[in-house]
Amino acid sequence: MSLDSLETEPAIAESLFAEQIEPARTFTHQLAQHGEELGLIGPLELPRLWTRHILNSVLVAPLLVTGARVGDVGTGAGLPGLVLAIARPDVEFFLIEPMERRVDWLLSQQRLLGLDNVTVLRGRAEDMDGIDDLDQVTARAVSALSKLLPLTAPLLRDGGELVLMKGANAAKEIVAAEKVARKLKVTDLRVEVLGEGVVEETTRVVRGCVRSA
DSSP states (O other): OOOTTSOOOOTHHHHHHGGGHHHHHHHHHHHHHHTTTTTSSOTTOGGGIIIIIIHHHHTTGGGSOTTOEEEEETOTTTTTHHHHHHHOTTSEEEEEEOOHHHHHHHHHHHHHHTOTTEEEEESOGGGOTTOOOEEEEEEESSSOHHHHHHHHGGGEEEEEEEEEEEOTTHHHHHHHTHHHHHHTTEEEEEEEEEOTTTSSSOEEEEEEEEOOO
């Protein structure tokens, strides 16, 4: 695939990834080269691959706790899971993905990038037996919050945190998910906007904690 239309790396990328910029560049070029043919990204994504996908994902990195065990539900192409694993080698990631071809892609990138802080798990989040004590859980572009909470909250330990990437309607989704949140003991749901004044396209996340008492 021609990479002529690939977005030029934004100047801010090196600052956001710091010493991890080289593996970030490698992953971005791999995704640009193979993403469309593997059904990981759409045909119009190359001109905005850095801005819309890579930087959008790495903005979440500072929210992760050093030494945490973090799950990424429906990780797909590795957005945000692989991007965060590159940026935060001090965090252990579990990438949860049901589709075989995407799992194969994730495993290939894990090997290529030498990411020893990544475990790829094939399956649906609700079928992840034994993975229910994570410190934090992420997800990006998976489903509405009312449907996403039952997939993510049960994976957390008591006191664990959700860090879910959402769109412009995030606040409305929180309101619509109030009953589900109460049932799952998810508290303090709120929207945070990341990257204001730093990047062209900011990132919205919904954060909240799971507490049994």
